[in-house]
Amino acid sequence: MSDRKATHIPGFDELVGGGFADGTINLITGPPGSAKSLFGIHYLVNGAHMDDEVGIYLTLEESRESILRAAKGFSIDLESLEKDGKLFIVDLGKMRMECTSSEELEWGLASFDTLNDFLKNHLSFSSATRLVLDSVTAVGLYYKSTELLRRELFKFARLLKTSGLTSLMISELTSDGETRYGIEEFVADSMIKLDYESSSGEYRRTLTVKKMRFTKHDPLKHPFLVMDTGIEVSPDEVIG
Amino acid sequence: MKDVEVYGKLLEEFIRKVTSPEIGQFRLEVSTFRIILERERKTNPILNRFSISETGTTTNNLNDKDESLLALQVVLQRSLDFLSSLVGEELARDLVMSSMQDSIKDLASHVKESPRLLRFIPPPFNDLLKDMVMGGPQATDHDEVLELFQDIFGSYMKDLSAQTDLSALKLKLNILREKHRLLRHVEVKKNNTIVFDKEKWANAPDEEVREALVEAFNSMVGLSVFLVGKEEAMKKASRSLEYYFESKEHLIKRYRIRDHIVNGSLSRRISTGIDELDHRMHGGIPKGCSLLLNAPSGIERDVFVSRMMTVGLNGSSSILMVLSKEPPRSVRMLLRAQGLDPEAMEEEGRLRLIDWFSWRGERIIGVEKEGYTLKSSKILSNLGIAINKGLRELTFTGSKIGIIHMIGPALNIFDLNQVYNFVQRLRAKFKEDEMASIFILEPETFSDEQGKRLMEVFDGQIELSKRMVDGTFKREISVKALSGSDFDSTPIPFIVKDNMLHFAGSEPTPPSPLPEVVHTPLKQERRKTMVNARRAPSEPVGQIIREDAFEDIDDDAWLNELLEEGAADVPETVPEVRPLAIKVSEVIVEVPEPPPAENEDDGPLEGQNKVPVKPIIKGRKLSKKGKGRSSEALTGVIKERKALRASGPPPVRPRRVRKALGKDMPRRSPPDPAALMDEIDITGTQNSPQKLLLDAIETIDQLLEESEISVPKDPHAPQKAQKKRP
Structure with missing residues (x-):
């Protein structure tokens, strides 16, 4: 049996030795609109369809409806997977708002403690092996100091690793090309950077595997496309 | 004579032949054979009774037993292997076959008497002997x-x-x-x-x-x-x-x-579709090799490419084609004209067309799929993605052929390094997939420096040249380079007749018959149009003219063809013409009146959709390449057209022209077209030739208002317009 979780995103697994190593935390970063969420959706949906694995999509930024609608645009039916118990889309922001009325929670903010609690409960009844957290940037807003955020993030990372989940953490990039808090990449076992750039008057999307522990990965920048059916990476093409 | 003596004689003859000066650059030294024998003696002392002198003669004291024959067989085989290691197996075989023919004749009678000899004589010697002894290869011996x-x-x-x-x-x-x-x-x-x-x-x-x-x-x-x-x-x-x-x-x-x-799929070489060229490369393009086809635009290249595709698809190959100068429907039409079914082949995974042409006219984001065609936007990384996708979709088990036409247009957009890197990646990919490919490159689109640099990428080069010698075109095709394989670079002269390549000294028929008409894409249409214009006015003619047919016409080729058509009128000396001169392309389009359908519901016949033709007249600036062309030549051609127009029936109204030029010109009574043509000064020495041209267009508009055309059209394309009757 493979010790990796394949994403089954055409062309991507070839770059990373077949997929993400089991039990690892993987950071998907990129500027807004770089298809980070779509990458996360593919990871879970393909896992459910192709490997019969259960996945959890924790969303803090987008509403559940928004996620469903976005997926439908690529002919991905998330609701049927939910009905089959293969996928859980959890709108954590909304859930928290329903539970409490404190000022912070009115904005849908959630701490890593909240995520810890949720995951512990969830994993007690589901056999999920894949997780997407969209996004770690939103969780970070809960914390007023970077020190505190760093400590909590490390605690949360430990929980993820011991829970047997292979996780994707989505994180935004600043305009300088850095992660928002500058610490996400240290916690993660791998870092995938999605981007777009101008070339001969056109925008093209690019993907770079910046880091991947336990894996001999392809570090080059590859173009990828968002086709009718979703993301397609071109491992044969290299930019730069 | 004993068998062993016959064998010794065979070995001696072999040594004599391959050490003689006749053999040319592959000549061996006698000492080589002496060394081989010496080595073999160590493992087989029986060979001490056999020796080779410094001059290559042999002394044979072996007894006439199988073991002696076996020992000599080993020496002969080792010698042959040595030759093969130097020149390749195929060439070694060819050398033996050609040089030993006469020598073996003398031995044939002995072999006839003693068939056991054949058991000990290795190929290709035994093939020769068999042929001689039995009078040709024996179909009965399997x-x-x-x-x-x-x-x-x-x-x-x-x-x-x-x-x-x-x-x-x-x-x-x-x-x-x-x-x-x-x-x-x-x-x-x-x-x-x-x-x-x-x-x-x-x-x-x-x-x-x-x-x-x-x-x-x-x-x-x-x-x-x-x-x-x-x-x-x-x-x-x-x-x-x-x-x-x-x-x-x-x-x-x-x-x-x-x-x-x-x-x-297990064959090692892919045919170019032209036997003469295949022979020069000892069987065709080696699998996994990417060759540069250095060929100017024109009918020669179109027919060559068309031939390669047809033979490949009629055989057992699958084809990936990158188009940058014509839309995919042109290629489909071409293939249909050859009796192939491109749609079925696309469905079968035997044909993939990568469209790097349409981005000039429509908005393509990244890579888009239209049926089985992959359309790429301008940037090379997207073209690369489309090619890789196309390659993956070629699921047919046969061998793969790539016809890549993108270097010239890419050099116009990107710098040489970008194109170089892109082509290099493609070549690596094709090698991995064992795809034999040709990359088309027009000599007029790159400088010598660029050409040298680009050549580094490829495994070889085929050159198709056309030059004027003593008033006639001399065309040749040759293999200029082929790495890792022997080849013959002697040029093969050819002519183009009936849209086929005919080679000197050969019957004017290709190796396997093609349908009579080879429709090359757009340029061919243009050529036909010009031919049509020369016909007597009473002759029924019909031709599609599409605006996009003129979009990417190469000036040189266009002029060459134009000059060729009107060669009789063209003076041999060609003074320079000012680059801003106007070139008037041909626009005569006539169609015979279609027979009235018995039933209106019948609609057009299959493959003959009828749509109103939108012919165009196009004024084009000569590029810098137009320099050096003859103004007299152009004048001659124009005058000839003018005469035809004056005497023939009115040409068709070019509805789109005014629109395309953005002119909203009022209608007026039509002047005499001949007089109007006289006014056009193609050398640009009179005032506003563009205006005169527009006037001519307007005139033809008026004259042809009542005309209507039916055009054979791509039968798979949706019918866009109803036919009208005058």
């Missing part, structure tokens, strides 16, 4: 190939039986027996071995034997594909052939086994 296939099938059956029940295979063989009578004489034994009744096969011609064996072998490979996957099955098939046919190259050649098994 024992050798049957024995080999018996072994191959035995090994396959053994392997397959370990993984599955062989009943499916046996059933398939039973079905094949209906188709191939020879397979009725094959017995599948209980221990999963196969036995051929050789006597029953003995009198069959080679082709029939091959077909039967290939069908049976393909069935086994098919079952193997089902069990272990395509890649593994192909590897196994290839290994089997390599193993069993090792040193049996004569059989491979005789039966052309590799070219047929598994749709030829």
Whole structure:
């Protein structure tokens, strides 16, 4: 049996030795609109369809409806997977708002403690092996100091690793090309950077595997496309 | 003479031939053979009774026993192997075949008397001897190939039986027996071995034997594909052939086994479609090789490419084509004209068209799919993605051919380094996929420096040249370079007649017959239009003119063709013409009145959709390449057209022209077109030639208002307009 979780995103697994190593935390970063969420959706949906694995999509930024609608645009039916118990889309922001009325929670903010609690409960009844957290940037807003955020993030990372989940953490990039808090990449076992750039008057999307522990990965920048059916990476093409 | 003496004589003759100056650059030294003999003596002391002098003569004291013959066979084989290691197996064989012909004649009578000799004489010597002794290759002797296939099938059956029940295979063989009578004489034994009744096969011609064996072998490979996957099955098939046919190259050649098994996917070379050129490369383009086709735009290149595609698709190849100068529908039309069904081939995974043309006219984001066609936006990384996708979608088992036409247009957009890197990546990918490819490059689109740099990327170069010698065009095709393989660079002169390439000294027919008309894409249409314009006005003519047909016409080629057409009127000296001169393209479009349909609902005949034609007249600025062309020549051509127009029926109204030029011109009474043409000064010396041209357009507009046209159109394209009657 493979010790990796394949994403089954055409062309991507070839770059990373077949997929993400089991039990690892993987950071998907990129500027807004770089298809980070779509990458996360593919990871879970393909896992459910192709490997019969259960996945959890924790969303803090987008509403559940928004996620469903976005997926439908690529002919991905998330609701049927939910009905089959293969996928859980959890709108954590909304859930928290329903539970409490404190000022912070009115904005849908959630701490890593909240995520810890949720995951512990969830994993007690589901056999999920894949997780997407969209996004770690939103969780970070809960914390007023970077020190505190760093400590909590490390605690949360430990929980993820011991829970047997292979996780994707989505994180935004600043305009300088850095992660928002500058610490996400240290916690993660791998870092995938999605981007777009101008070339001969056109925008093209690019993907770079910046880091991947336990894996001999392809570090080059590859173009990828968002086709009718979703993301397609071109491992044969290299930019730069 | 004893057998052993005959053998010694054969060896001596071989040494004499390959050490003689006649052999040219591949000449060997006698000392080489002395060293080989010396080495063999160490393992076989019997050879001490045989010696080779410094001049190459032999002294033979061997006794006439099999062991002596075997010892000499080893020496001969080692010598041949040495030659092969220097010049390649194929060339070594060819050298032997050509140089030993006469020498072996003398030995043939001895061999006839003593057939055992043949057992000890290795190929290709024994092939020659057999031919002489038996009067040509014996179609009746299939024992050798049957024995080999018996072994191959035995090994396959053994392997397959370990993984599955062989009943499916046996059933398939039973079905094949209906188709191939020879397979009725094959017995599948209980221990999963196969036995051929050789006597029953003995009198069959080679082709029939091959077909039967290939069908049976393909069935086994098919079952193997089902069990272990395509890649593994192909590897196994290839290994089997390599193993069993090792040193049996004569059989491979005789039966052309590799070219047929598994749709030829095991063949090592891909035909260019032109036998003469294939011979220059010893069988065609080696698999995995990317060659540069250095050819100017024009009918020659179009016919060459068309021929390569047709032969490939009619055979067992699949084709990936990158288009940058014409839309995919042109290629489909071309293939249809050759009697092929491009849509079915696309569905089959045998044909993929990569459209790098449409981005000029429509908005393409990244890579888009339209049916089976992959459209790429301008940037090269997207083109690369489209090509890779297309390559993955070529699922047909046969060999793969790539026809890539993008370098010239890419050099106009991107810098040389970008294009260089892109082509280099493509070549690596094609090599990995064992795809034989040609990259088309027009000599007029790059500088010498760029050409040298680009050439580094490729495995070889084919040059197609056309130049004017003594008032006539001299056309030649040659292999300029081919790495890792021997080739003959002698140019092959040819002419283009009836849209086919005809080679000097050969019958004016291609190796395998093509349909009479080869419709090359847009340029061909343009050419026909020009021809149509020359016809007598009463002759019915009909031609499609599309605006996009003129978009990417190369000035040089256009002028060449124009000059060629009107060669009689063209002076040989060509003074320079100012670059800003106007070139008037041809616009005569006439169509015979279609017979009235009995039933209006019948609609157009299949393949003859009728739409109103939108002919155009286009004024174009000559590029810098137009420099050096003759103004007189152009004037002559224009005058000729003018005369035709004046005497012929009114041409069709070009509705789109005014729109395209953004002019909203009022209508007026039509002036005499001949007089109008006189006003046009193509050298640009009079005022506003553009205006005069517009006037001419307007005039023709007026004259042809009542005209209506029916045009043969791509039958698969949706019918866009109803026909009208005047």
